[in-house]
């Protein structure tokens with residue numbers, strides 16, 4: 327009997343890594359350890375316990391099942407204090423879930439849910455924001471962009487010496503401009519929408535985009551479940567300036583080799599060059 331090990335895939339995107347497991351209907355969790363977040367929690371793999379923030383896109387169990395476990399394990403390991411940013415309409419049900427687990431286990435672990443709606447932002451740490459935007463999947467469902475907020479010296483002051491800058495600061499002159507640099511955009515589960523209209527998404531260094539279905543006869547499934555089909559990608563990706571486009575949430579109904587082949591026929595070369603699948607060959611290709 328062959329037992330396949332459970333392993334997370336890891337991709338490096340310059341200064342940070344994306345580490346995860348994402349298969350439609352089964353489990354979806356992607357960690358950005360250097361940015362201290364998990365995009366969805368899946369069943370909460372051990373590695374997810376190290377990040378302090380869970381950004382939950384929606385309540386489907388393959389994305390959310392491990393949330394109570396995340397708080398319980400962190401508590402158990404003496405590492406309490408995690409925060410989950412969740413669609414606002416889920417705060418009540420999730421609190422009730424924690425209470426129910428408390429009745430089962432005899433103890434409710436410390437936990438913190440922050441309800442978010444489209445347009446809300448939350449400071450992950452100084453200079454790093456999580457911004458929520460609405461998605462087309464379930465009522466209240468969200469995507470998240472992680473935005474690095476930098477202060478850049480205004481152009482007219484670029485030639486000045488250190489002491490001159492200090493002097494201006496003393497006089498109360500505003501010498502910097504705020505520059506938003508989106509690092510990662512995560513669309514969660516979603517039917518097609520005009521995401522390239524959102525600057526945080528279109529200019530993100532890395533885009534995590536679901537593409538659940540690839541086969542022609544899976545079109546109906548894609549529409550019914552509000553998911554993306556490969557035929558949607560050309561339009562959704564038009565205008566995206568992202569350096570890396572990472573496809574997640576592929577169904578097991580299509581093997582990766584044919585998904586890659588279909589993808590190659592569907593997209594222009596300049597887009598294909600930027601595309602990667604999160605899940606590597608050994609996880610789902612050999613079904």
Ligand SMILES: [Zn+2]
Nearest residue numbers: 384386463515
């Ligand atoms: Zn879903």
